[in-house]
Amino acid sequence: DxxxxxxxxxxxxxxxxxxxxxxxxxxxxxxxxWYRQDPGLGLxxxxxxxxxxxxxxxxxxxxxxxxxxxxxxxxxxLESASTNQTSMYLCASSSPRGLQETQYFGxxxxxxxx
Amino acid sequence: xxNVEQSPQSLHVQEGxxxxxxxxxxxxxxxxxxxxRWETAKSPEALxxxxxxxxxxxxxxxxxxxxxxEGYSYLYIKGSQPEDSATYLCASGTDKLIFGTGxxxxxxx
Numbered sequence: 001d002x003x004x005x006x007x008x009x010x011x012x013x014x015x016x017x018x019x020x021x022x023x024x025x026x027x028x029x030x031x032x033x034w035y036r037q038d039p040g041l042g043l044x045x046x047x048x049x050x051x052x053x054x055x056x057x058x059x060x061x062x063x064x065x066x067x068x069x070x071x072x073x074x075x076x077x078l079e080s081a082s083t084n085q086t087s088m089y090l091c092a093s094s095s096p097r098g099l100q101e102t103q104y105f106g107x108x109x110x111x112x113x114x
Numbered sequence: 115x116x117n118v119e120q121s122p123q124s125l126h127v128q129e130g131x132x133x134x135x136x137x138x139x140x141x142x143x144x145x146x147x148x149x150x151r152w153e154t155a156k157s158p159e160a161l162x163x164x165x166x167x168x169x170x171x172x173x174x175x176x177x178x179x180x181x182x183x184e185g186y187s188y189l190y191i192k193g194s195q196p197e198d199s200a201t202y203l204c205a206s207g208t209d210k211l212i213f214g215t216g217x218x219x220x221x222x223x
Contacts (some may be wrong), residue, residue: 004157035213042118042213043203058210090158099207100146102160 003027004106006091012112019078021109023091030096032074033103034058034066037088046089049074050096081113118206120214127194127221134190135217137204141185148211149178149189150203158203161189194221 007022025032030051035043035058045058047066055066063085067075074093078085088110092103119138127133139147146165152158162171167182175192191198201218205211 040215042215043205044213045210048210098145099209099211100163100165102148102163103211104160105150105157107155107157 004091004093004104006089006106006109008109009107010110010112012114013078013081014114015082017078017081017113019081019111019113021076021078021089021091021111023074023076023093023106024072025074025091025093025104026072027093027095027104028071029093029104030071031094031101031103032068033092033094034064034074034076035090035092036060037090037108043090046076081111083113085111086113087111118204118212118214120202120204120217122217123215124218125220127219129195129221129223131194131221132190132192133194133219134188135202135219137187137189137206137214139185139187139204139206139212141182143208144182144185144206145208146206147180147182147187148203148205149187150205151200152203152216153200161202189217191219194219196221196223 004025033048034046049068065077090108091106094101094103149161150158164180169180180187201216203216205213
């Protein structure tokens with residue numbers, strides 16, 4: 001079974017803190033994604049990566065950065081957390097054969113920024 | 115349609131009822147349509163990936179159809195059970211997946 005794990009289920013941070021959200025997948029997938037989910041909105045793509053050390057901006061990259069030093073790990077970084085970054089964050093991975101490939105999701109991290 | 119849209123936003127049905135909901139997506143440059151089920155406190159789980167016009171897929175009591183020419187997909191659940199309670203997401207796109215806002219289904223015993 002594909003497994004995507006995220007470092008925390010719940011996280012509370014203060015405004016201005018640097019926040020790291022970690023994601024690890026065990027299926028040797030090339031593609032990895034970070035999304036956020038907010039009430040009334042679909043999953044929105046923040047960043048994605050097609051390979052180690054590669055990153056591409058998604059639809060809402062502002063205020064975020066990412067790191068992919070190893071194939072199995074994709075980190076989302078909030079350089080200076082703000083209250084409007086309070087959200088559910090989901091990581092996903094997939095094999096590289098295109099949009100018909102299933103994305104496998106982690107359980108999500110619910111982040112509260114005070 | 116510029117986005118992926120789902121309706122209804124939420125649905126409450128009795129156990130045993132059959133139900134269906136809709137996903138609308140841009141029909142131009144269609145590539146694939148995904149359905150996911152997202153239960154509370156769990157990871158979204160893939161149900162179907164559909165690529166061909168007229169595709170029909172089935173998994174137990176859940177089935178889906180696809181019309182790429184008019185840009186819609188239906189998800190059907192036959193004889194709903196409480197364990198079917200979840201948010202059902204669809205996604206489509208050309209260079210990346212765009213997700214709809216989901217249909218939240220609650221099945222009451």
